[in-house]
Structure formats: C-alpha cells, structure tokens
Amino acid sequence: MDSRAPFGDHSGMELKVRSLSDEPALRTRFSDFHRQAWPRFLSEGDGTGGLFHRIYSDFADFQFGVWDETGALVAVGNTIPLICDGSAADLPPDITEILERGLAVKQEGRKATALSALAAIVDESQRARGLSTKVIEAMAALARQHGLKTLIAPVRPSLKQLYPLTPMERYITWARADGTHFDPWLRVHQRMGAEILRVAPKAMVITDTVARWEEWTGLRFLETGNYVVPGAFQPIKIDVRRNTGRYEEANVWMRHPVKG
Ligand SMILES: CC(C)(COP(=O)(O)OP(=O)(O)OC[C@H]1O[C@@H](n2cnc3c(N)ncnc32)[C@H](O)[C@@H]1OP(=O)(O)O)[C@@H](O)C(=O)NCCC(=O)NCCS
Structure with a gap:
C-alpha cells in the first residue's frame, strides 16, 4: 500500500500511507506509538493472549503508518483480516479471538472476508487535528484493496476512562444535544457511517x-x-x-x- 493524499482534505494536510511491508523500519515505531497511547496495564499486561506481536510478522501488509508532508510519522493503524460476516452474532468475543481467527485463516490458506481494526493511534503532538478520520479511511481503503467487504472495529471510547462507574451499555447511549454520540471517538466512527453492533464486555482481560x-x-x-x-x-x-x-x-x- 503506497498512496498519497488518498483522503478528503478537511485538515489541508497531504498525507502518505505506507504499510509495514513497504517500510520495515516502521516496526519499532509501532511499539513507540503503543507505549505512548495506553495506560501501563494495557501495554505491559497481556490482554491479547500473547498474540498481538504476530500481526507484525504475519500481517505486515495490514499494519500501516501515516506521514505528513514534512515526513513526520503522525499516526499508525493496526488491522487483521479474518472470516466474519459482520453480523453481531458472528463477532469475536474478544481481541484474542480476533487474532486467533486471523491467524487460523492464514494458516489454513482460506480467504478472509472481513478486516478488523485493532488500533488507531495518533501521535500525541498531532491530536485534535482530524487525523483519526484519516486513519479509519486508510483502514477502509485497505479492506477495499484486499477485496474484504466488511470493516469491523472493537472501539475503545476515549472518554470512558473518566466515567468508570457507568456501565459501557449505558455510556454508549449518552448523546449530545445534536443527537451524536457523547464520546468523541465513537462520534468519529458514527460520522463515518459506522453503526454499533454490540458491546464486547470482556474484550480484554x-x-x-x-x-x-x-x-x-x-x-x-x-x-x-x-x-x-x-x-x-x-x-x-x-x-x-x-x-x-x-x-x-x-x-x-x-x-x-x-x-x-
Ligand atoms: C482517539 C484518537 C485516535 C483520536 O485521534 P485525533 O486525531 O486526536 O482525533 P480527531 O482530531 O480526529 O478528533 C476526533 C474527535 O475527538 C474530539 N477530541 C479530540 N481530542 C479531544 C479531547 N482531548 N477531549 C475531548 N474530545 C477530543 C475532537 O473534537 C473530535 O470530535 P468532533 O469532531 O466531533 O468535535 C487519539 O486520541 C489517540 O491516538 N488516542 C490514543 C489511542 C486510542 O485511544 N486510540 C483509539 C482506540 S484504538
């Protein structure tokens, strides 16, 4: 995947998207972005069955970076292809099973039908500039490019951590006066036409x-x-x-x- 400005232009930035296959040096940068993005218990604890690192060795085409016009790496995206019909009933219950399903498809030489997002991370110094939409657009472009008809995402609402006593089922119903989601990250997905399928109560343990x-x-x-x-x-x-x-x-x- 190598594309220039494949997106809309609301931020006025010219962006370049390249995969880990195209840019092997990106591997260490992914680790930097993940360390920066998550609380320590997520980045150092194992909530993904010890499988997360396999996306870099087995699915390099599906991991990508986004560079701005100055050549700075401003965001990264992680995804994995798997078999899923995109219905609520067929969704993996947790991140571990997303990874297991993706690895099984590859091992058995079967054809994936869907792309699952795993992470979208914008560099701290580049946030609140609209870049997150570009990352999701790049994921959709990746799905199209590989003939995958479904794009699913286990979303981590970005302000949920401020409301730890509210169950997620309630939190996702919170809306602003204009009817859009209260949570800004859910709102980004909503604005791009995504719909909520269900809550995964134990996505990571x-x-x-x-x-x-x-x-x-x-x-x-x-x-x-x-x-x-x-x-x-x-x-x-x-x-x-x-x-x-x-x-x-x-x-x-x-x-x-x-x-x-
Ligand atoms: C979540 C994340 C990807 C958003 O990226 P971003 O490029 O800063 O987001 P955008 O500039 O596109 O803004 C998206 C929305 O969030 C809002 N927003 C941005 N920063 C915010 C903040 N600190 N507090 C509240 N809202 C905020 C924006 O106003 C926008 O909402 P609106 O357009 O409806 O007004 C980024 O914060 C990030 O990398 N976080 C750490 C990793 C993470 O949680 N990733 C998502 C789960 S995989």
Whole structure:
C-alpha cells in the first residue's frame, strides 16, 4: 500500500500511507506509538493472549503508518483480516479471538472476508487535528484493496476512562444535544457511517499480581476490593489473599461501510 493524499482534505494536510511491508523500519515505531497511547496495564499486561506481536510478522501488509508532508510519522493503524460476516452474532468475543481467527485463516490458506481494526493511534503532538478520520479511511481503503467487504472495529471510547462507574451499555447511549454520540471517538466512527453492533464486555482481560498492579498504577492496594484506577474503563478487582488484580475491559463493536 503506497498512496498519497488518498483522503478528503478537511485538515489541508497531504498525507502518505505506507504499510509495514513497504517500510520495515516502521516496526519499532509501532511499539513507540503503543507505549505512548495506553495506560501501563494495557501495554505491559497481556490482554491479547500473547498474540498481538504476530500481526507484525504475519500481517505486515495490514499494519500501516501515516506521514505528513514534512515526513513526520503522525499516526499508525493496526488491522487483521479474518472470516466474519459482520453480523453481531458472528463477532469475536474478544481481541484474542480476533487474532486467533486471523491467524487460523492464514494458516489454513482460506480467504478472509472481513478486516478488523485493532488500533488507531495518533501521535500525541498531532491530536485534535482530524487525523483519526484519516486513519479509519486508510483502514477502509485497505479492506477495499484486499477485496474484504466488511470493516469491523472493537472501539475503545476515549472518554470512558473518566466515567468508570457507568456501565459501557449505558455510556454508549449518552448523546449530545445534536443527537451524536457523547464520546468523541465513537462520534468519529458514527460520522463515518459506522453503526454499533454490540458491546464486547470482556474484550480484554488482564490479570496479574497485586505488586504488578501497584507498579502499573502507582497506587497501593492494601485490602481486597474494587478500585478505580486511571485509564481503566471500570474498577479493577483486587484480591489480596489470592494476590491477584483483574481488569475486564469492555469495547464497543462497530461496523463500517466499505464502499466501492
Ligand atoms: C482517539 C484518537 C485516535 C483520536 O485521534 P485525533 O486525531 O486526536 O482525533 P480527531 O482530531 O480526529 O478528533 C476526533 C474527535 O475527538 C474530539 N477530541 C479530540 N481530542 C479531544 C479531547 N482531548 N477531549 C475531548 N474530545 C477530543 C475532537 O473534537 C473530535 O470530535 P468532533 O469532531 O466531533 O468535535 C487519539 O486520541 C489517540 O491516538 N488516542 C490514543 C489511542 C486510542 O485511544 N486510540 C483509539 C482506540 S484504538
């Protein structure tokens, strides 16, 4: 994939999209972007069955960077092709199964039917300029290019972490006066014509020792209970006697139109 300005022009930026296959040096940059984007318990904990790194070795065509006209890498996108008919019933329950399904399709030499988004990350210094739409447009272009008729996305609403006591099912119903989603990241998808299919209540589950959770969060957990921690969509459950902390993250499955 190598394209210049394949998008609309509302930001006035000329952008270039290139895949990891085209730019192998991009591999380390993905790690930088992911480290910057997520709370430590997500980037260092294993919520994806130890499989996430396989997207770089097995699906390099489906990982891409976005460069601006100055040559700066301003965003990255991760996706994986899999078999899914795009109905709510056929969606994988979690990120691990998205990866497993994609890997199985490749191993069995079958033909994928859908593209699943895995992550869209805009560099911190480049946010709030409309770049996120370009990343999703690049994903849709990738789906078209590979003849995949469905684009699905397990979306992490960006402001959910500020409302950890509200169940995701309620949060996604919150709307602004103009009827659009309250959450800005859900709004980006909505504006692009995507629809919500369902909530995936355990899209990622991270379980580790109490000490590890203390290290990740900078908090102390001296007794068993539920704790609100920065960056988490809902409280984490600490069990001091069993020496475990467990976090279940809900994501929101959305389906995008793949036109053309
Ligand atoms: C989520 C993310 C991709 C958005 O990228 P972005 O390029 O900054 O977003 P945009 O400039 O396109 O803005 C999208 C919407 O969010 C709003 N927005 C941007 N920054 C915001 C902030 N800090 N607080 C509230 N709203 C914000 C914008 O106003 C816009 O909404 P509107 O057009 O309806 O007004 C980016 O914040 C990011 O990389 N976050 C870390 C990784 C992540 O969470 N990725 C998504 C899950 S995979």
